[in-house]
Amino acid sequence: MRRLVVATLLTMLALSGCAQVAESCDERAPALGDEGKADGPAGVDVLAMLAPGEGREATVTGARDQLGYVLYAEAGTEVKLEVTHRGSSRGFDSYLQLRGPRRADDGDYPEVLATDDDAGYGQLSRLTATVPEAGFYLAQVSVDEEARAAFTEARFRLLLTCEGSRCDADGPIAPMGDDVHWVRNAAEYRALSIQAYRTATAQIEAMHAAGELPPSWTVTFDADETLISNAQHERERQELGLGYSARAWSVWVNRREATAIPGAAAFTARIHELGGHVAVVTNRKAADCDATLDNLRTVGIAPDGILCRVGTSNKTTRWQMVEDGRAGDIPPTTLVMWVGDNIHDFQAMGQEVRHEDESALEAFGSRFIIIPNPMYGSWARNERL
Numbered sequence: 001m002r003r004l005v006v007a008t009l010l011t012m013l014a015l016s017g018c019a020q021v022a023e024s025c026d027e028r029a030p031a032l033g034d035e036g037k038a039d040g041p042a043g044v045d046v047l048a049m050l051a052p053g054e055g056r057e058a059t060v061t062g063a064r065d066q067l068g069y070v071l072y073a074e075a076g077t078e079v080k081l082e083v084t085h086r087g088s089s090r091g092f093d094s095y096l097q098l099r100g101p102r103r104a105d106d107g108d109y110p111e112v113l114a115t116d117d118d119a120g121y122g123q124l125s126r127l128t129a130t131v132p133e134a135g136f137y138l139a140q141v142s143v144d145e146e147a148r149a150a151f152t153e154a155r156f157r158l159l160l161t162c163e164g165s166r167c168d169a170d171g172p173i174a175p176m177g178d179d180v181h182w183v184r185n186a187a188e189y190r191a192l193s194i195q196a197y198r199t200a201t202a203q204i205e206a207m208h209a210a211g212e213l214p215p216s217w218t219v220t221f222d223a224d225e226t227l228i229s230n231a232q233h234e235r236e237r238q239e240l241g242l243g244y245s246a247r248a249w250s251v252w253v254n255r256r257e258a259t260a261i262p263g264a265a266a267f268t269a270r271i272h273e274l275g276g277h278v279a280v281v282t283n284r285k286a287a288d289c290d291a292t293l294d295n296l297r298t299v300g301i302a303p304d305g306i307l308c309r310v311g312t313s314n315k316t317t318r319w320q321m322v323e324d325g326r327a328g329d330i331p332p333t334t335l336v337m338w339v340g341d342n343i344h345d346f347q348a349m350g351q352e353v354r355h356e357d358e359s360a361l362e363a364f365g366s367r368f369i370i371i372p373n374p375m376y377g378s379w380a381r382n383e384r385l
């Protein structure tokens with residue numbers, strides 16, 4: 001674990017700036033203009049949906065932060081919201097608002113239904129309100145205005161309970177797109193992922209049987225949509241009608257609820273059985289690297305080294321670091337295979353190969369193994385012909 005942290009720090013020293021043009025550089029292409037803000041009322045970071053009985057945790061990092069959660073409630077539902085402390089964040093003076101219903105034409109929540117400052121424990125907030133009509137409502141947590149001068153940072157939990165009728169997070173604000181539907185619900189997606197990982201396994205087993213693997217060998221993987229699936233986050237985003245938000249993404253990452261891509265865990269276990277190493281080179285940011293490692297381990301994937309993004313999203317330097325023995329517990333090694341969902345997960349590859357002769361793609365199916373991802377990627381910015 002400590003060595004993994006060291007590897008991250010080394011990445012920090014080794015990398016700076018984006019080596020490619022911004023257009024092609026970012027693996028997670030934001031669907032909309034991204035300044036870390038999601039759609040919703042001006043200045044509010046809408047982070048996630050809120051379901052009854054399910055607490056959401058987040059960190060307020062700025063005195064003027066306004067963090068939002070969306071819930072769906074039917075007419076006459078009594079909605080109760082409570083903010084509690086998490087960790088050592090005692091002394092947090094919160095301010096809580098319930099706004100809505102969400103207006104269909106612009107997605108705003110102009111009506112303030114209820115507000116509270118200190119009705120909860122200490123200076124924390126708690127409120128109860130009966131919603132007038134079925135719709136989406138926004139629970140908004142911020143720092144109380146008078147406490148802003150002394151505020152530094154606070155971690156909190158927001159809990160929703162509903163009485164008298166029903167509320168949930170499943171009201172259809174926007175239909176699920178075919179892309180997310182396919183990843184979540186299609187037999188074809190599952191079969192394709194398993195097929196890709198079986199191809200990978202057969203390739204490595206053949207190299208092993210032929211004595212072609214070097215003494216120290218490593219397979220390098222991307223994380224998102226390669227080893228773990230974020231289709232749940234994409235679903236929540238679509239249902240909320242939200243664009244990509246770096247803040248909401250980080251909250252999702254720290255929930256550690258990404259699921260294993262079919263076939264991924266078995267392949268990484270086979271690599272270990274055959275004496276190889278598993279490296280993960282991901283463009284998740286360094287601050288989220290520990291949560292990423294936790295999530296991977298939870299779904300049965302045990303990387304020997306992980307390098308998150310510090311500077312550039314271009315992975316070439318980090319692949320070299322893996323080869324040099326500067327990633328976790330992996331000694332100096334040879335990369336024998338790349339696995340990813342984005343063309344930039346493969347050495348010397350880019351979107352331009354779509355125009356080239358098939359021979360430009362000859363490594364796919366042998367050294368390069370690609371996992372399907374119709375939800376996002378560098379492809380999304382290609383011209384629509």
Ligand SMILES: [Mg+2]
Nearest residue numbers: 222224225341
């Ligand atoms: Mg990916």
